[in-house]
Amino acid sequence: MRKVIALLTDFGLEDNFVGIMKGVILRINPAARLVDLSHAIEPQNIREGALALQSAYRYFPRGTIFLAVVDPGVGSARAALIVKSKGYLFLGPDNGILAPVISDEGKVDVYSIANDRYFLKPVSRTFHGRDVFAPVAAHLSLGRHPRQFGRRLHNYRRLPIPEPRVDRGKGSISGEVIDVDRFGNLLTNIRETDLKPSRGKIVAVVKGRTIQGLSLSYAHAKRGELLAVIGSKGYLEISRNLGSAKDLLRTGIGQTVVVRWDR
Amino acid sequence: MRKVIALLTDFGLEDNFVGIMKGVILRINPAARLVDLSHAIEPQNIREGALALQSAYRYFPRGTIFLAVVDPGVGSARAALIVKSKGYLFLGPDNGILAPVISDEGKVDVYSIANDRYFLKPVSRTFHGRDVFAPVAAHLSLGRHPRQFGRRLHNYRRLPIPEPRVDRGKGSISGEVIDVDRFGNLLTNIRETDLKPSRGKIVAVVKGRTIQGLSLSYAHAKRGELLAVIGSKGYLEISRNLGSAKDLLRTGIGQTVVVRWDR
Amino acid sequence: MRKVIALLTDFGLEDNFVGIMKGVILRINPAARLVDLSHAIEPQNIREGALALQSAYRYFPRGTIFLAVVDPGVGSARAALIVKSKGYLFLGPDNGILAPVISDEGKVDVYSIANDRYFLKPVSRTFHGRDVFAPVAAHLSLGRHPRQFGRRLHNYRRLPIPEPRVDRGKGSISGEVIDVDRFGNLLTNIRETDLKPSRGKIVAVVKGRTIQGLSLSYAHAKRGELLAVIGSKGYLEISRNLGSAKDLLRTGIGQTVVVRWDR
Numbered sequence: 001m002r003k004v005i006a007l008l009t010d011f012g013l014e015d016n017f018v019g020i021m022k023g024v025i026l027r028i029n030p031a032a033r034l035v036d037l038s039h040a041i042e043p044q045n046i047r048e049g050a051l052a053l054q055s056a057y058r059y060f061p062r063g064t065i066f067l068a069v070v071d072p073g074v075g076s077a078r079a080a081l082i083v084k085s086k087g088y089l090f091l092g093p094d095n096g097i098l099a100p101v102i103s104d105e106g107k108v109d110v111y112s113i114a115n116d117r118y119f120l121k122p123v124s125r126t127f128h129g130r131d132v133f134a135p136v137a138a139h140l141s142l143g144r145h146p147r148q149f150g151r152r153l154h155n156y157r158r159l160p161i162p163e164p165r166v167d168r169g170k171g172s173i174s175g176e177v178i179d180v181d182r183f184g185n186l187l188t189n190i191r192e193t194d195l196k197p198s199r200g201k202i203v204a205v206v207k208g209r210t211i212q213g214l215s216l217s218y219a220h221a222k223r224g225e226l227l228a229v230i231g232s233k234g235y236l237e238i239s240r241n242l243g244s245a246k247d248l249l250r251t252g253i254g255q256t257v258v259v260r261w262d263r
Numbered sequence: 264m265r266k267v268i269a270l271l272t273d274f275g276l277e278d279n280f281v282g283i284m285k286g287v288i289l290r291i292n293p294a295a296r297l298v299d300l301s302h303a304i305e306p307q308n309i310r311e312g313a314l315a316l317q318s319a320y321r322y323f324p325r326g327t328i329f330l331a332v333v334d335p336g337v338g339s340a341r342a343a344l345i346v347k348s349k350g351y352l353f354l355g356p357d358n359g360i361l362a363p364v365i366s367d368e369g370k371v372d373v374y375s376i377a378n379d380r381y382f383l384k385p386v387s388r389t390f391h392g393r394d395v396f397a398p399v400a401a402h403l404s405l406g407r408h409p410r411q412f413g414r415r416l417h418n419y420r421r422l423p424i425p426e427p428r429v430d431r432g433k434g435s436i437s438g439e440v441i442d443v444d445r446f447g448n449l450l451t452n453i454r455e456t457d458l459k460p461s462r463g464k465i466v467a468v469v470k471g472r473t474i475q476g477l478s479l480s481y482a483h484a485k486r487g488e489l490l491a492v493i494g495s496k497g498y499l500e501i502s503r504n505l506g507s508a509k510d511l512l513r514t515g516i517g518q519t520v521v522v523r524w525d526r
Numbered sequence: 527m528r529k530v531i532a533l534l535t536d537f538g539l540e541d542n543f544v545g546i547m548k549g550v551i552l553r554i555n556p557a558a559r560l561v562d563l564s565h566a567i568e569p570q571n572i573r574e575g576a577l578a579l580q581s582a583y584r585y586f587p588r589g590t591i592f593l594a595v596v597d598p599g600v601g602s603a604r605a606a607l608i609v610k611s612k613g614y615l616f617l618g619p620d621n622g623i624l625a626p627v628i629s630d631e632g633k634v635d636v637y638s639i640a641n642d643r644y645f646l647k648p649v650s651r652t653f654h655g656r657d658v659f660a661p662v663a664a665h666l667s668l669g670r671h672p673r674q675f676g677r678r679l680h681n682y683r684r685l686p687i688p689e690p691r692v693d694r695g696k697g698s699i700s701g702e703v704i705d706v707d708r709f710g711n712l713l714t715n716i717r718e719t720d721l722k723p724s725r726g727k728i729v730a731v732v733k734g735r736t737i738q739g740l741s742l743s744y745a746h747a748k749r750g751e752l753l754a755v756i757g758s759k760g761y762l763e764i765s766r767n768l769g770s771a772k773d774l775l776r777t778g779i780g781q782t783v784v785v786r787w788d789r
Binding site: 002004006008013033035036037039042052055056057058060061064181182183216217218219220229230231232237242254 | 274275277278279280281282283286287289290291294297301306307335336338339341387388389390393394475506
Binding site for chain 2: 531537538540541542543544545546548549550552553556557560569570597598600601602650651652653657783
């Protein structure tokens, strides 16, 4: 079965960990199609991993199996999960990394990964990506049902993403930077739908700098100028034409961004 | 159709952008073979992307589709191109990134990417790699003709690579460093054919240091010594045995390199 | 033939070198399955490359072809090898990078890579990964026998990995850090079997800090605390709960680690 298995980890590419997981998968299902979603999640940053998975999975073919291993509790008693939604399968530790996709997908069945018949033995205490998640993903890609790996679960971790705060008195909305990409664009938690175009032109304020209106794209601003734009994930981004907003503003994740309306 | 699609971007591997593009492609053509050419092009450095594509594409199978997305003008009015040569298809923004391969391939047909029937909707203003280039590449890999995506174009950007300057009076040639690789080798724009072996042994001068003659390989020099060598791309390189020429000379792209002949 | 070809190099992903090697392979065998083992070996660090290959290859499907190119002597007279074991094929320069797998696999046949009929011509002096190793690996993946590429060899380089030293007088064992991973875990050359549980609880000493006992996993310690654990490769690791042991101890490869027993 030529199922796609997409890998998301905090292992980096400096070591051979990711290569080893691929070896394990291909030994069980030589026809699996392996795609790297990202291996550059900050070590042990579950929230960053959860957001990277949530913003990507919808673009993959139905039937894709996602392996999300950001796992500071590896070797402890934390459960390992298989989440089955209408379109996809997700595997990961029960530490919140799968919580946003569980929330987005709505109707899901969640199973524990417990049947060690499918594990690589001896199971190490430090590398379940290799010994547990990779072989289970490979066996799932051969068509096994999640229930063959463990029992149905009804309690599992949820990870709240901070919601922007609406101040009705001031008529403003206060969000924060939740991610910064390679280009120095500041991704906020303010959604396009929060911006209510009927209320007029927005004004975004970040670190005392004021940005007038939404730009249509990164290129719709003067060279080096700050701009506000709806990014590819549907969230407000603070960006800089031909430059890095992060470097100009010397800021990062957690920075407050306030939007008001200029009527 | 098991066509190869090779990806070249400035997206880096820190984010999930490249993984998302692969998801989009596999959803349209599950049999596409995806190869990363590089995602480490310096952000928005069109010239670096153009050179990385130009020096690599000939090594790929005939029929390979190249996706080259270094696109500071994304969301503006810049056109997007499909270039069809005898052996290959190239996709990218009309900003010069495809100019060297257009020049090298000679006889090409160039089409605009305009038919939004093939785009991912809604088309974002910031991520045409996902919404435009990836789906069009996937549809091309299924056998569609470039003309199904837009009209034939006759005007498109060209990107000049600086030519070395010949000083007939001094009998020397003056080039510059156009790329530096991971090993600290300085790649110049002086071609092997410029070195005219009939004129005798060359002397290369860079930052006041003199290098006598061409070495056969990086290993043909004393430990730590600077050397001149014809690199794998057919250009003169300034290198250092078991070390980094860049670090020793504290220099980089743009550095003048003069060659004269020692008769 | 859908053979797996696994690539290990010190080329990094900043340049297009790895992408070019994949293009060369796919031009010869379009059905080859390419897997990156690692391209982040420190430039010219043969020992690091050898260890990365040794600790990974067993996880791959039988029949996998490994391409290991860390090659400071490229272009000199060093031989290039094909090593055929019962389960695998290994290609690399004869500089010790294949020595640990030769030692682990036991019964192997070693051949030189000499028949330039299979090389990409003209063969450069600086990029045998592209011109020699990639095309030979591709032809091997099509089913050719190693003897078609050169003659049987009986002399080839071996690379000693330092053995931990046992001090019977003091009743202690003295090893060293041989690798540091992305998480700052210090991998030593002390094997699980060296720790002889029958002798009681171990005490590990590194840079004057004392660690009592073995932890079951990274998570089995207080926040920020140093711990000793058997890593996924079967060696003793010095780690830190939710942090980097490397950064805390300001140390790296070569650091002495002493283990004694607390009876």
